[in-house]
Amino acid sequence: MNVRRLIPTAVAAGAVALGLMAVSACSSSNAADGGRNGDKLKVVASFYPMQYLAEQIGGDHVSVSTLTEPGVEPHDLELKPRQTAELNEAGYILYLKGIQPAVDKAIAQSEAKNKIDAATLTKLEHHGTEGGHSHEEPGHDEHAHEGEGEAGADPHIWLDPVKYSEVAKGVGKSLEKADPDHAADYKKNTDALVKKLDGLNTAYQQGLKNTTTKTFITTHSAFGYLAERYGLDQEGIAGLDPESEPSPARIRELQDIAEKDKVTTVFFETLASDKTAKTLAKDTGLKTDVLDPLEGITDKSQGRDYIEVMKSNLAALQKALGAK
Template sequence: MNVRRLIPATAATGAVALGLMAVSACSTSSAASGKSSDGKLKVVASFYPMQYLAEQIGGNHVSVSTLTKPGVEPHDLELKPRQAAELNEAGFILYLKGIQPAVDKAIDQSEAKNKVDAASLTKLEHHGTEGGHSHQGEEAGHDEHEGEAGADPHIWLDPVKYAEVAKGVGKSLEKADPDHAADYKKNTDALVTKLNGLNTTFQQGLKNTATKTFITTHSAFGYLAERYGLDQEGIAGIDPESEPSPARIKELQTVAKKDKVTTVFFETLASDKTAKTLADDAGLKTDVLDPLEGITDKSKGDDYVQVMESNLAALQKALGAK
């Protein structure tokens, strides 16, 4: 004869409560340690270029989330309460000061132990004037979206500077999670080798061109232009939503004619209206030059390297590479 032992309701309720408390305690402990439930270092990246570095260097030892979802223009991001809480639970935060004011503020206020500003890992420069051409219309973007003293934050579009940042991120991860330091170093070396190869490809691909000048809606390519001896002419400024003045449009039409410009570039995450208007008025073509602030279904590549290679192909075509 089987006898079923009945547990009083109060005892059962108490057992469930104890179980929930145990689970809650584990979750709280995990969050406080900056580790996910499976023991991986919780890394929060501000937007795609930082996410790519974290994933490439962190490998299997990190759990990476990004504050800027695919298709969202990073400059305008406003954080939700849940995202602010996510920052407090992170074991490692990787961001680029000067790109996203709301994110910079939230990170300053977060309780995370390891916060790494990619802008501090390389030297930032000013690109208000390039190739002797004054970039009118950029001032609207300077104060709100750029880093200290108006420096250009778009360092990831130069593979050499991006490699410098990668090295710094690798060392920071080694300190934050010393148990896996050897793997972080190995992954960093592999990524730097990949970025050095990309730099060589750009150097060779842009060595001989019919013109050195390119026009783009978003003045994000100052470092790239400087690295490979090109002249970037921005329609607006660092802020992709800035509207150019009529005088700037007229100036660009003159530049296009003088420097034999063939193409006006626009980007995937912002409107192409201004680029197409300028191109139509000046009899020019349009094409995409991706500032790589996010990867979407419309991106010409699945990751940083692939999209950069697409950018190179677009520049070669527009500049008449030989």
């Protein structure tokens, strides 16, 4: 027997065992803390619109992290092992089913006690996924893909302040149940946020009441709820997927629509390519501007948070639509 070879092997085996014990102890510790970071509830949000709700409503009683880092296009996010572990350690998960397939799958497998799907807190609707006006007939989902909501429903509810407010109320109630010791503060914070969103809704109603045209063209058909809420017509170059390419026939159709409806501007966004929008604008003699779907906040965002960016979007729409 080679004793010298056996000793390092035994040492290595011992090190592995110790490592496994450490991981096990860490996992046990995380499970034992009940999803808390000190005296704060550990909240994991899937992407920015959910993160904003958690931070605004949770306030000082929550520790919020997000699965989607700033600048990352959320639809095609793939989770790292560390993020999957983070979901298991969370005391509360807030996500929006239908936006991020990989996230939906990981959350379904998570051991977290409180998993809140924002899509269940309001009513989802069907909007055109091939562009077209936002007032599509219900059930128009033949172009649906896995990045959309249930049965092809449009998941972009946060771009309608009224629907976002409904979600905020539901999040507030769920946090009260998850952390009853701080229920009064969660209710107070929810009321404050709802008041801000009510003010934003009023600003949109008044700001878009009288316009030269009701039609706007955008690369990503994310604004169906917003268009429907304020009597506008969204014409998307792409569908609900910001990375999909329009057909030549769709481009020709948009050129005709732009001329007929007196469209002045083609909108693009901060997290996806602006190439198609700029090409269409150049070919039709239109201007370009940013209309942010608010899937993430970066240094390029026209504001520091949800409310500020939504106000920037309103100003851009007023300018493009000829608001009076």
